[in-house]
Amino acid sequence: MNSAVAAFRSFLAAHANIEQLDSNGQAQQAIAAALAAGPGTANGAFDTFDQAIQRVSVLTQQSSMATSGAPGATSRGWRSGSVSPSSWWQSSCCTGSSGGLASTGETVDGSSVGPGRAGAPRRLQRDDPDRRPRAPGPGGPGDPVAVRRIVRQRRGEPPAPGDAPRSRPDASRFLHAHDPGHGRLVAGVSADTKLFGFLNPFDGQIEGFDIDVLHQIAQSIFGDPSKIEYRAMTGIERINKIRTAPSTSSGAPSRSPAIAASRSTSRRSTSTPATRCW
């Protein structure tokens, strides 16, 4: 148990270091630190914590069986696989950035852990959520609520009632913005305006001039013209969405490009293709 608490403290320290780098504007260093593996890194510390918590689980399970003798007790315990802290972090960051229209990220609801950088993640398994290993010291590192929250994050689960609010490491924002393959352009478009944005009933794809321009923008951002999430809406909805889209104080590039391709509703738009009709 003590080793688990110590490992968790090490992880928190490494994590704080990353946040510090991020706060100081050293985004590249923060990203490097967040992605690094091995001893002394946040990823390495989390692995150590992960292994320690499994040992705690086994001990708790054995202890419980010895006292209760209940066969059902064998269902307790955690089995964790190769979920890397970075993929947990990715999950956390995706959830944190689910700001609606203006968010980018493969997973907007945090419901999946994502591809992960360290191979395919295996899901943690636990059958009895109320009988988990107890860690000493409420409030501090090792607080069972904090542990539960961390594990829920790793599993990609939403926070349970009573859990502390989910943390949102600042560095994750930069990871998110700079992580190839995890961004997409969220675009409000018309799906019923022929020639501009029109749902082709045969292939289910929206097509037209607006879509062609969006492909070019996505190509320029991501190197992939298909990295677009279309949200079909009316013209007035498009205007309202870009007016109310959440913004970030950091100005992280490509994080919040909500764009609404529009036609006659765009006289005051700041970007204007060289085209007009009469």
Next chain:
Amino acid sequence: MRKDSTARGIQDLGGKKVCTTAGSTAIPHLNAVPSKPVPYILADFTDCLVAFQNGEVDAIATDDAILAGLAAQDPYAKIIGDRFSDEPYGIGSALGHPEFTRFVNGVLDQMRANGNLDAAVQPVADFPGSHPRPLPPPHTGTDPGAGPT
């Protein structure tokens, strides 16, 4: 307009219901027309088309490319009259991200230079009744004072 209409242009639509979409710049233009057509506002142009087909409105007003697309979906409709406004097309981006506006303007500049913009416009220009024409770039940077509208 209905194909059997005798109206020759917007000047003949005084008091007639003319459909366009909420938020459209066609609304102030319609209000400025001396013949005083009555703007009839719906959410989408296809809503306007249904209202037109149901006889709820007499006409639909928007730019010629969209009208051409609507007319192609209704063999009993026709496009009449001369243009009564210029309607530049644009891309709106989220407020608070001038860097993204600059980025998109850069992409558009690139598209002008490499011909991709012309290529994207071509299907619209080729469509019967649609006459897009190029404009010089109105902004090379961003104008934070002008909100996306």
